[in-house]
Amino acid sequence: MKLKMIVAALAFAATGSANALIVDGSGGNGELFMTLWDEAGQQSYTLDLNITMDDFLASAAANQAFSYAADANMTSFLGSVGNVSELKYAIGAMDTVGATSTDFHRYITTASTIDLGNTVTNTLLKNLGSSGAFFLGDTNGMIGAADSLIVTDSSLVAYAGSAQWGNNWGTDFNGISTGLIGEDLGMYFLSQTSGAFAVRNSPSVYAELDAGNGFQYYANLSENGNLTLAAPVPEADTYALMLAGLGLVGYMVRRRRDAA
Numbered sequence: 001m002k003l004k005m006i007v008a009a010l011a012f013a014a015t016g017s018a019n020a021l022i023v024d025g026s027g028g029n030g031e032l033f034m035t036l037w038d039e040a041g042q043q044s045y046t047l048d049l050n051i052t053m054d055d056f057l058a059s060a061a062a063n064q065a066f067s068y069a070a071d072a073n074m075t076s077f078l079g080s081v082g083n084v085s086e087l088k089y090a091i092g093a094m095d096t097v098g099a100t101s102t103d104f105h106r107y108i109t110t111a112s113t114i115d116l117g118n119t120v121t122n123t124l125l126k127n128l129g130s131s132g133a134f135f136l137g138d139t140n141g142m143i144g145a146a147d148s149l150i151v152t153d154s155s156l157v158a159y160a161g162s163a164q165w166g167n168n169w170g171t172d173f174n175g176i177s178t179g180l181i182g183e184d185l186g187m188y189f190l191s192q193t194s195g196a197f198a199v200r201n202s203p204s205v206y207a208e209l210d211a212g213n214g215f216q217y218y219a220n221l222s223e224n225g226n227l228t229l230a231a232p233v234p235e236a237d238t239y240a241l242m243l244a245g246l247g248l249v250g251y252m253v254r255r256r257r258d259a260a
Contacts, residue, residue: 020145022048024136025094025129029054032093032108033136034219034227035160036074037178038081039088044160045077046139047148047227053093053108057189061212063231070225073148078225088178089221090160091187091229092169096129105129105192108209110185110219114175116206122192124172125204131170135162187217187229 023031032049049068051059059066070078078084093108107128119125138157143149151159164170167178179185187209193202209217211231220228 021140021143022046022136023052024133024140025053025096026133028095028097030094030096032056032091034089034091034221035165036077036181036221037088037090037160037166038077038086039161040083040086041081042154042159042161043077043080043150043152044158045074045148045150046143046158046160047071047074048143049091049227050147053095053106056093056108057209060187060209060217060229060231063212065228065230067229068227071148073146073150074225077150078223084181084223087181088167089181089185089219090165090167090178091185091219092132092177094129094132096126096133107132107190109169109173109175109177109188109190110179111175111177111188112179112183112185114186114188114206116208118174119190119204119206120172120174121201122204123200125190125192127172128169128190131164131172134164135170138164181221182223183220184232185219187219 022033023029029052031052034047034049036045036047038044047068049066051066056066081087089110091108091110095106097105105126105128107125109128134157139149139151142151142158149158153159154161156162157164160166162170167176168174169177173190189207189209191205193199193205211217213231215231217229217231220230222228
């Protein structure tokens with residue numbers, strides 16, 4: 001199916017009201033954040049998206065879209081990079097307390113590689129929260145009142161290529177959370193098995209983040225630094241095929257009724 005990305009309902013600017021620190025999820029319901037990693041130049045950029053996991057999930061389910069314009073730090077970062085097309089970006093959010101039940105952790109992540117049928121155990125999924133907390137802890141120690149941070153020292157935990165973040169939540173995620181700038185990245189919801197207590201060695205749950213219209217939610221970071229979070233919609237020819245299919249199904253149903 002051919003798809004195109006549109007921003008349809010809701011737009012947020014990265015220059016909006018700041019919460020100063022990125023909420024890491026240790027109190028539940030953490031904020032979404034984006035990282036942009038210049039592996040060759042050993043530097044990175046992190047942006048607070050200023051929306052909590054619960055608010056984002058509710059908006060995504062209603063097929064609302066978000067748009068973040070490049071801020072001054074993003075513009076400066078892109079200007080310092082040798083080859084922008086090689087940059088890797090990712091988005092994450094954490095709830096390391098639990099939504100409604102004991103020991104029920106939740107995560108939002110982007111992924112360019114993921115096997116929905118091959119999840120980690122409930123215990124191992126919790127490690128994403130530990131890695132993410134270390135990464136955001138160091139980031140929050142330097143971000144101050146700003147919404148974004150540039151890190152040029154690759155030895156820092158706040159560097160997006162550090163052992164606590166990198167391509168897969170510090171090696172704790174059995175997929176690839178990053179993708180190249182300019183490419184669409186699917187967004188996913190990861191959670192421990194629901195219930196009063198999550199069984200330690202039972203498999204966790206990976207699912208595509210549904211936009212409420214039958215399509216998966218995606219992220220796209222353009223090479224000029226503008227971020228869009230939205231659901232793709234079918235193009236006109238796709239709609240035509242869908243309608244033709246529905247018409248054929250209706251025709252077959254009528255023929256069976258006539259035959260009866």
